[in-house]
Amino acid sequence: MMFKEFNLENLENSKSLLEEKINQSKDKVEELLKIEEKSYENFVMPYQEVGENLSDFITPIFHIDSVKNSNITQKVLEECIPLISIYETEMSQNDNIYRSLKDIQDKDYISLSSIQKKVLENEIKDFELSGCHLDEEKKNRLKQLNLKLSELSQKFSQNLLNATNSFEMICENFEDVKELPKSDLELAKFTDENDNKTKYKFTLQMPSYLAYITYGTNREKREEIYKAYCTRAPENEEVINEILKLKDEKVKLLGFENYSQYSLSRKMANSEEEVVSFLKELAIKGKQSAKEELEEIKTYASEDNIEDIKSFDMAYYSEKVKKAKYDLDQEYYRPYFEQKSVLNGFFSFLNDIFEIKFEEVQTKTWDDKVKVFNIFENNKTIARIYLDLEAREDKRGGAWMNNWHTHYVDSNKKEHLPTAYVVCNFPQSKDNTPSLLRHDDVVTLFHEMGHALHHLLSKVNEPYVSGISGVAWDTVEFPSQFLEYFAYAKDVLKIFAKHYETKKVLDDEAIQRLIDARNFQSSLSMLRQVEFALFDFNLHQKLYNNAEEIQALLDSIRAEYSPLIPPSYNKFQHGFGHIFGGGYAAGYYSYKWAEVLSADAFYMFIDSGNLFNKELAMKYKEHILQKGGSENMDKLFYKFAQREPSVDSLLKIDGIIS
Incomplete structure (x- = not known):
């Protein structure tokens, strides 16, 4: 088998x-x-x-x-x-x-x-x-710390999931939901059995939360759901204090000054200073244009007599600015991004540039909506992928790729083929309505598939450095972000952006609006990422003993870099699953670090004048995707590009510099 x-x-x-x-x-x-x-x-x-x-x-x-x-x-x-x-x-040990x-x-x-x-x-x-060089007593302590930390991380995530599922906001008045896109409205709508009235229910699950915070007309309701979202799981305050204390003890046992230093020992970045100055350089370059972007939003809000714009207004008025600037109505696009059509077109694009074919197979899965595909190269099966794309109540929010099996050749010379799961939270399909994606969902799919291909196309025969195994954490996002850029390319979108009823292909002008809008508020978005990354990295550079100290650190970073300070009740840290429930502690900067590589690689396709540049794509497949963790990414990037990566490609692609 x-x-x-x-x-x-x-x-x-x-x-x-x-x-x-x-x-x-x-x-x-x-x-x-x-x-x-x-x-x-x-x-x-x-x-x-x-x-x-x-x-x-x-x-x-x-x-x-x-x-x-x-x-x-x-x-x-x-x-x-x-x-x-x-x-x-x-x-x-x-x-x-x-x-x-x-x-x-x-x-x-x-x-x-x-x-x-x-x-x-x-x-x-x-x-x-792992402390192999330590004496028995310290080894035992380390064992206790690791066990406690894995339990706390699980507890953090479970608290967050429980809090996400326990909240609902009911809108009884149609005035409060009148601007919502039709498909979001349909998902929210229900008939109250008590009074037989039509009402609308919103939860903290991403598709539902985003729908109201972006299109909800009633400002008080927007604040209600925003406040619920950013005050979720207050019990995580204790979990965080405990995690930080134990991590600090752990790395000191191992001879490091702090957790950030420990974290960098297996990454591409060389020092704490290098990471902090990299993040600050991005912030400085984006600060002025972020201020201008915020002013634009404020102007729109002032038309509704809102002079003190707040965090819970940002998505709503951003959407209005975006619509006015680019006439970009996400709802207009959704019928063009029907899930099956997107998948088929995406697969055909991947076949075009990387010469790989996807074939659906019927096999056991955990939910009947999950689709399974075998991947072929030169008519030979090389991998299998499970796609679980739609939101469900019993499913964690967000999107991720999880590797199951790794490509390798064992001691008996038998080849083992890789498998992976890609999980997203796209709008649900129902009997009478297909799953219609936003363009952002399409981008998410490309992103997660970038991770999956990095794992599944490996040609390395040693399991511990094959696929994403052994890849430095701060470069692991490179292939995912690289593929994401193609979700904005006109020729790629043309393959699958077809209206699910009329079969009409999305026209050039509508596609151009998506491309133009890609850099909409890119400086605000970059500064937000820098804020998260600096908070994470600084938080792990010394021990912060309690919630007040942690909040003070976050406040000081916001004061320096955030164009709009969130309300004081915002407890973003209690929901920062990447660093407390996932593996990104002192590593959140990796997203931006890897983006420099991905933007630079994509720029080579732009410079070549052909996004379907087969020769370049196959070179990328050979040097980056097939090599897994068998060599350091800086060396692999050099082999692919024949030069060092440059920060400027990222700032150019984001429209921050010209």
């Missing part, structure tokens, strides 16, 4: 199955450690396979909790997290494995390939970052 089926029928028993898997893994490692003459082939390769086999089992358990969240998935995850955390900590890897590195260095050297270099560094 080429691919493992997705099957969680036995989910409730995951804990005992995992215990069994962990014991098998430990036995296998013990067996490997007994080998007298260890070599790369007889030790390192089988050692990587142990890791792959475990990850193959555990990934669906984490995945199902975020796409089909229930009491059962939460319970199973709570049972499994301690097991996996303790196992990983024990493994990563196993001095015998560490010494064996170092011996092989010293002894066989000359005969190893560059990819094998990279695997060893990464693994040895990871062992050192």
Whole structure:
């Protein structure tokens, strides 16, 4: 069988199955450690396979909790997290494995390939970052810290999901919803059984929240939903304090001054100063135009006699400015971006530039809306992808790519094919209405598929540096952001932007408006990203002991860089899942860091005069997508572009400099 089926029928028993898997893994490692003459082939390769086999089992358990969240998935995850955390900590502190890897590195260095050297270099560094060199007492403390941190991270996300699901805002008056697009209105509409009246319900799930904050006519209602959104999960205040304290203790045990320093030890950026000055340079270059963009919004708000514009007015009046400037009515576009049509066209574009084909297959999934495709290259199956694109109540908000299997060739010379899941929260399709996307959704799809292709097109045979494994965190967004730019290209949009009823292709003028509007408020948006990134990075440069200190840090960054200060009740940090519930702590700057690479790579296509430049695309596929983490991204980028990346391409694409 080429691919493992997705099957969680036995989910409730995951804990005992995992215990069994962990014991098998430990036995296998013990067996490997007994080998007298260890070599790369007889030790390192089988050692990587142990890791792959475990990850193959555990990934669906984490995945199902975020796409089909229930009491059962939460319970199973709570049972499994301690097991996996303790196992990983024990493994990563196993001095015998560490010494064996170092011996092989010293002894066989000359005969190893560059990819094998990279695997060893990464693994040895990871062992050192896991405290392998520490004494027993410190190792045990580290084990406790890692376990507690993984539990807290899960708790943070669960609090956020619960808070998101527990709020609803009912609008009884049509006046309050009269500007909403038809499709959003349909989703919000319900008949109240008590008085048989038509009413409109809004929640904090992204599609619903965005609909009201962008088009809701009633300012008080806008503030109500905004306030609910940015004061979600107040209990996360305690979770954050605890996370920061434990992270600080952890990295000091490992010999680092602070968490940011620890975080950079496995990234492309070289120093704390380099990251901070990079972010400040962007802020300085964008500050003036951000002020001008804000003035434009204020002018529109003043027509409604609003002289003190607030954060909850921004999306509403931005939309009005956008419409006036570009006549860009998102609702006008949605019939042209019917989900199936977008997918088919997108696949045909990917086939054009990267010579890969997608074929739908019928196989087991976690929801009947999930679509599964096998990917072919030169008529040969090379990968499988699961697409779960529509919003559901039991699904975490946002969009992400999750890698399940990795491409590699095992010790028995058998090739293993990669698989991945792409998850989004697009408008739901119903029996009588297809899922009609906003252009922003199309951009999200391109973005997540960029991650997926980086993982699925790998030609690397060592699992630990294949696909997105081993890729430095601050460059992992490069392929996703690169592909995103094509979602604004006229010739690409023409492939799939067809009205789902009339089949008419979106006209040039309408497409041009989307392209022009891409840079709408790009400076405001860049400064917002810089604010998040600086807050995250500074927060991890020393220990902030309590909520007041954390708030003061955020306030000081806003005072310096934010053109509009949010209301004092805004507790953005309680919902900052990227850094407290995900892996972006002291790494949120990566989005901008990687964007420099992606903008520069895309600029090469623009400069070549042909966005379908096959030769350039295949070069990108060869040097970036197929190489995974087998070499550092700065080297791979140099091979692709034949030069160093430049910040100016990003500022040009964003229209911040000309």
